[in-house]
């Protein structure tokens with residue numbers, strides 16, 4: 001493979017964009033080398049500026065659950081664009097996607113659309129604080145909820161890849177209201193709640209963690225959080241920006257049959273356009289302006305192109321009930337294949353998987369929280385990453401990331417990937 005044009009484009013980008021990228025996870029800081037510039041993508045494949053084809057396991061970090069340039073989404077965006085791209089006035093489309101989301105997801109009556117997952121989580125926390133009249137929140141080390149100040153405390157993959165779990169620029173005043181707990185450790189959560197009686201507005205959690213590799217909740221963890229929240233007047237916020245409309249039609253709430261008080265969405269809900277959303281039962285959502293006192297707004301929120309893409313995406317998922325099972329089967333097939341070849345090549349590893357999310361960790365101990373996720377051997381990961389790129393397989397350039405399986409992947413693509421992993425792991 002050649003990366004001549006990508007390297008040139010990156011050099012030019014570096015002159016005018018900090019680090020050459022508009023989101024740090026796109027840089028190759030953790031693995032070395034220079035980022036690959038994409039020219040186009042279709043289905044399961046990326047085509048870069050040098051004409052290389054790569055099987056894509058990032059899928060825009062989650063949104064492309066049906067593959068790239070998915071026809072109904074592309075068509076919907078083109079048709080809407082001809083009618084005007086933004087009005088700052090209500091459109092019927094916003095009600096259509098809201099009604100569909102509310103029908104697909106359990107325990108929500110109303111939903112508000114924003115422009116990113118960050119905005120969704122930030123707004124959800126403000127709403128929870130306004131509703132409970134309390135200031136503090138609990139977040140889990142290694143969970144990522146976007147780059148809003150309150151969340152940049154041990155924030156998982158992106159922040160961890162760059163060795164700065166806590167970002168400068170977040171004031172001590174803000175940081176003191178974010179309490180940290182250990183993922184999958186209920187006792188720890190109890191202790192944090194006990195030390196801050198009647199002060200905690202919300203617990204925000206990735207109900208399946210996806211930003212320190214893929215870490216499913218251990219048995220009883222989510223149930224325990226639900227009970228602790230109910231007993232202590234705390235709102236439970238499920239950050240389903242990654243898992244929503246990916247692990248099940250109704251997300252993790254449906255998958256594990258747990259009721260969250262507020263749910264955040266992003267990624268899939270926008271079909272690849274910039275969309276986030278947060279939702280809750282009526283009593284909570286009515287606290288938002290203009291009905292209630294908690295302010296939240298957006299010039300481009302509910303943008304017609306974004307809503308058209310999101311609606312086409314949700315309709316496709318809603319009309320295809322078998323999709324989530326199909327995705328899970330493909331992911332299980334990939335899991336088995338990778339396991340087989342890594343074992344055969346005497347590689348030390350752990351694989352985590354749930355639904356269409358999977359991560360490969362180069363360490364043998366179970367990966368259940370941030371600490372255990374950090375044990376993976378990064379030197380092996382670097383060889384793995386660059387080796388796979390050479391073979392035409394693209395995974396995220398960081399050992400802390402989840403791979404996303406799309407419906408566009410065929411079993412031939414999966415076999416190709418497994419063979420590539422076999423070949424690369426022989427060189428470790």
Ligand SMILES: *Cc1c(COP(=O)(O)O)cnc(C)c1O
Nearest residue numbers: 116117118144145146241242266
């Ligand atoms: C990606 C992600 C976010 C942030 O969403 P952006 O659209 O990047 O702002 C928040 N929470 C989770 C769980 C995510 O995976």
